[in-house]
Amino acid sequence: SQELEQSPQSLIVQEGKNLTINCTSSKTLYGLYWYKQKYGEGLIFLMMLQKGGEEKSHEKITAKLDEKKQQSSLHITASQPSHAGIYLCGADGSGSEKLVFGKGTKLTVNP
């Protein structure tokens, strides 16, 4: 199954700053998923990437999947306190493999 490594493990930024979170896979990714989790809550789906070189944006969050489909990045522009939480990348294999997650990146945005 996939093994996913996220970096950094935690990140503290000042409001208004840009930031990037990375997710690297041990295998070629079939589907790469980004989720956000706030303390004590469930996972909120952000974006799904499937094609090499794909890039998707929603509001101030952009996710990219590299051409080799082994690395994804999540970029937040002009961060706000509402962006704070734990960001998790998940991936499944060739359609029938289970969805596994990285250990998460804890983001703190100071006003």
Next chain:
Amino acid sequence: GAGVSQSPSNKVTEKGKDVELRCDPISGHTALYWYRQSLGQGLEFLIYFQGNSAPDKSGLPSDRFSAERTGGSVSTLTIQRTQQEDSAVYLCASSSYYNGYTFGSGTRLTVV
């Protein structure tokens, strides 16, 4: 329903007791997953059901843990003889090929 429903939302149990956690997936979703998240940790895969195939139980931490999925819909995760290290949030997710994965809000289990 519109989303994945988990019950109870919170469960406090005494060490040694058995507990059952329920997951009601999105109608029509063929795949169902259980994960465990301990405080400050990532999501630990427990078990995966896909259609009528045999479940992938490779993540279950011990034989005290079991899960079933009746009629391809509702799933129950059972933990027997609970231990304090079982305290965690248990998350369920369902998916279909075209619609990605949707998570429930989880069950917070506390073993005292």
